């Protein structure tokens with residue numbers, strides 16, 4: 001074979017590799033698929049499903065005691081069979097209440113939770129099923145991070161200490177970044193955790209801010225709101241809840257920041273869809 005033919009063959013090989021790489025099939029497989037963040041409608045509780053462009057599922061919290069059937073139904077409606085990462089942000093019942101049901105109904109690969117043993121029936125039920133299914137449990141703390149494909153990064157910004165006065169401050173706070181878009185998910189973290197994140201100099205900026213502790217006035221301080229600098233606030237909260245969340249003070253601060261606020265008690269499930277540049281919202285309407 002002479003050198004010209006070899007050169008030609010090499011060129012043809014690289015050109016076809018290039019064409020295959022940019023073919024629509026490959027593109028639809030990962031790069032241009034959206035990231036979806038679903039804020040489930042679980043009343044006075046939290047449950048957030050994140051679906052990445054490369055087909056992975058992350059569930060952050062699993063509602064209260066009776067939310068299992070609704071969470072299961074919703075996840076199945078979104079085609080979820082495997083949960084690649086399950087995060088129990090902290091051991092309060094409105095975050096882990098139905099986690100045992102979720103573990104029973106889906107193939108959970110890994111669980112993250114803060115180091116805070118908790119003597120309640122919910123917590124014991126949860127560990128019973130975790131042990132039965134032999135699911136690895138890792139500690140949720142600042143610095144834990146995951147990458148999903150080229151475009152998605154998730155990082156825990158809190159908890160940053162090993163001891164807190166309030167259990168809510170043990171919450172795993174997660175920042176999800178997809179291209180130019182970002183989400184900050186506070187779970188029930190309050191002032192103490194906010195202060196620590198601010199002094200850590202970590203980049204807390206986000207486009208979408210899932211407000212801490214169902215809008216209670218235990219956090220969402222003006223200093224933190226300014227640092228996050230989000231356009232949109234999401235509040236996961238129950239209709240006519242006995243705590244009167246979200247608090248007037250927090251709503252006032254969100255209004256002063258000119259933020260658009262979406263609430264699960266008014267809109268049901270709220271889904272934020274990111275294409276890496278823009279975020280659009282879908283809800284199942286006013287109830």
Ligand SMILES: [Zn+2]
Pocket residue numbers: 045046092094095188213214
């Ligand atoms: Zn809560």
